[in-house]
Each structure stands twice: as C-alpha cells, then as structure tokens.
Amino acid sequence: MPRLFDPLRKIACAIAGYRRNGRVTLQIVGGALVIAIATGANPSAWHAPTPAEGVYDSTESTESTEALGARFQRFARTDLFRILGKELHSPSGQAMGRIVDLLVDEAGRPSAAIIDFGGFLGVGIRKIAIDWDTLRFDQNGKKDAVVTDLGRDQIKAAPEYKDSNDVVAIVTAPQSEQHGLAPDPGW
C-alpha cells in the first residue's frame, strides 16, 4: 500500500518544499529526489550520514547543504541505484532471476536477497533467498545488473522462501559456512 501514497506525497512535498525554499528544491536532481524530498517532509526522521560514517564521499559528484536544520547530501544518479527489480546474473552472464526483496539481520545489515527464480511468463516462479555476500554490484561500472557467484544448479534445488516460515534457507557459496542450507521441507 505505501506505493499508493508515494506519488501523491512526492507531489505534495515538492510543492511544500518549493514554497518554503525554492532554491533547494530546484537543485535536486535525479536519484537524490526521493531522499531530499522525504527530508523536507519529515526533517526529524532523517539523519543524513556524516562523512565520518563513511557513506559520504567527497568526490565532485556529491555536495552537502544545510537547510531547515537538516543536511542534504547529493549524489550523482550513477552513484546510487535501486535494487528491487534488478536482474541477477551468473558470472557467465546468464540471467538468474530478479531481486524482489531483501532480508536484513538485527543490526540492519543485508543478509540475503530474495529472488524470483525460473518460470516462463510468470508461471513456475520460485522465490529463493540468496546470501548477500555472494552478490557483486560492480560489474565494470554497469549498474543495471547484479552478479552472484552462485551457479544455476546451486540455486534451483533450494527450498522455496516463504514469508511465513520460521526457518529461512539461504543459498550460500559452498566454501562459506555461515548460513548453510536448512533441511529440505519435503520437496
């Protein structure tokens, strides 16, 4: 449901932001749009990462502004990208599925990406959790695909990810033992 309100909120906030501080809104570009506008809507809820936290990178593509008691950091569109809906590829470039959700641990660190695996025209798709550590995002500067070290055969036999289950089986690379496969639940 949050999707329903997103466009409306964006518009409302953009108008409000423009009326309060036209300069700031006009400078907002590309990928920073959502972040900066959300800040305008609810300044107390947004804590911009400081340079000490290591997220802020003082290259030419970013800049920092203070307004209305909040800090805005701007990133070039090419430095940030969305992850939901991104295609997952094998090292050989074979399409493995799309990332549809993320799992994080108690500290908020990503543990696994849920992918839609297999199927034809949406029939026969299985949701499978893939170890976050097997994912690579720096494929020659190409940001429209994520690469996993796992092969197709390693993923296809995994038990399906279900939101309701107590145990989540995360497919992980054979050499790393941190997650391991849960017992196959009768498949």
Place this chain on the structure above:
Amino acid sequence: MRLPRDSNLRQPNVTAPHRLPGLDWLNFFVANFQTGFGPFISVYLTSTGWTQGAIGAALSTGTIASMASQVPAGALVDAMRSKRTAAATAIAAVGVSALAIALWPNFLAISAAEVVHSFASAILGPAIAAITLVLVDPGAFGERLGRNARYAAIGNAVAAGVMGVCAYYLGDRAVFLFAAVLAIPALAALATLREADSASLRPSPSASPRVRARSCNRSWQFLMDRRLIAFAVCAVLFHLANAAMLPIAAAAVTKRAESEAGLIIAACLVGPQLITAILSPWAGWAAETWGRRPILLLGFSALPIRGILLAFATDPFLIIAIQLFDGLGAAVFGVLFPLIVADVTRNTGHYTTSLGLVGLAIGGGATLSTALAGLVADDLGVGAAFLSLAAVGLIATALVWALMPETRVRANA
C-alpha cells in the same frame, strides 16, 4: 429463436458455423491479448521495482474486482440490445488498461487498470457467447462454440510464444504494448460481424424484451433452476481441482529441470492449448450428437487421471505429456460451459447473467484452488497436493454423474 426454418438442425440457416471468419479471428485476438494479463503481470511489476506487498495488493484488487463483476457484467450484457457494442467497449477497455499498465506502472494506475480489465473481461466472455448464439442456429451452437474454443486456444498458444519472445528480446513492457495493439485487429474482426446486431432484433434466448418485462420475482426464478445450480457446483469443483495443477507442476519443473526449465514450462502451457484446438470442435459436435452428459463426464474424468499421474511423475518431459490431459478438460469445459448454460436459460432472457453466475463460481473455485493446494504443498509436499487435487477432481466427476441431467434440447422438440 424457434423459427420454422430451424426444423433441420444439421443445416443452420442464419449462418453456417464455419462461415464466420470474423468470429474465428475475434476469438483468436481476444485470447491473444488476454494472455499477458496472467501471472506475467507480477513479473513485469517486479521488474519496475514494485515491492511484493504492493504487487499482492494490486493483484488482489483485480481478483476481487473480477469476482464482483461477473454477475453484474453478465446482467449488463443481457440488458444491452447490441452485444456487439458491449464486446467492442470491453475490447477497447482491455486495450486501454494494457496501455496504462505499460506506460504508468504506479499503484494507482495499475490498480485502476486491473479493475477495468476485470470488468471488461467479465463483459467480453458472455458478450462473445451471446454474439455466437445470435449468429448461429441452436442446433449448430455447440459446433460453433467448439470452433470458438479452437481459435481461442490457438490464440493462447501463439500469444504465449510471441509474448515469451517479446519479453526476452524487447523487455517486459513490450508485452503489454503488444497486448494493447492487438485490441485493434480484435475490433476489426468484431466489426465484420454486422449480422449480430440485425439478428438480435428477433426474439432470441439471450435478449427478449418480453421476458424482461415480467415481474422481478418471476424473472429471477432462473436462479433456482436445479440444472444451473448443479452445473455451477460442478464448475466450482472442476476449477478447484484444475487451477492449481499447472502452477505447482511448473514450480516442480523449475526445481528439477536443467537450464531448459523455461522451455519445458512453455511446452506445459502451449501443449494443452494445441490439444484444446484439436479437440474443441469435436467436443462441440459430440455434445450435439451424443448429448452433454457423456462429454462432460469424459472431460471431468481427465482431472483425477492428471492429478494422480502428476503426483508420481518426476521427469520434466513426462510432466509435459501429462499436461496434455489439461487440453482435454479445457476443450470440454470451454465448449460445454456456454452450451449447457444456453440450454438451461433458453428463452429466459438471462443467458449472460447465468454465464456470469457460473463465471463467479469458476473464479471462486480457481482462487481457492491455488491457495489450498499451496498450503497442502507446503505442509505435506507436492505429491500430496496433486493427490488432493485429484480427489477433488474425482468428486467433481462423481457429482456430474449424480447431479447433472442431460440438458440437450432438440430443435424440433
């Protein structure tokens, strides 16, 4: 529609069933553009960055809208004098919703498109059946429905292939643009069926002003028709057993097959359509010649056989072969659903309302099927899920045998 010239039921006079190429193409193109609206829509929304919760909400909106619109849409088609106008409006609405899905993948537009598409589809099926009823003589109706089902099946098969290629080479959005474009040839095919409007001016089983003028209490008595209720119950169980079989079998193929899994699933989709295309005209002919009951029993009995075979099959290529039984069930149900409802509602003026009523039953059965079979598959395994579906199919077949009377009415009776 009891005209003197109808006395020889093997020689239809209004229009011979094989002389309506416009109706062939209408069924072909409608099946074509409807294919994209299946499970593929969630693939497309995923690729545009939608969250799973939002996809579920939008698609559930569509499912609820579809169930809610079956009976009102059927009643609307009954009330409209020109079934062609109803069908044309519905085709245009489906085209617009496909275009909206392709161009504006945000929650509001997609939900609205889902609702519009659901209502338009609920109009389109009954409207095409009503147009067919108007265009051919009662004695030739079964055969013509068989031909309709044949072209719809070919349309489904071709669309699955073309849209698969489209999605692979041009991207997911192209599938919906393609579907939107297909509304144009569908409208053109519909435009050639001019006789449908002039013919509907005669008193016909689907639209009879005299019948509609009766008191409300009296005119809704068709709902109490034992044959209609029996058929609706059988239809619920048929789809309760049928709907989940393909998705579960396809997921099993994804798990077991090598890199060609996608092609095997494609074969599981297209193979049964080809069988349906081959068998449908025969099913229509046989239902007119031997009666509805034996053919209905034959089609329903394919369900338990398929369920039991799928429960024990592990080889992906064997699954393709077993899925061909789906084609037999689909051919029989696709032809006999509009045919039996036409038998039962003859001269009541409630043909498409009754189609909507059974459509609601079908939708309920299909929705429950995937939900319940999914639960069984999670807890007890895929084999148990297939066996449960087979058991439901067996009960459905037994109910046809026990409850369904022969509904065939001889034209000169």
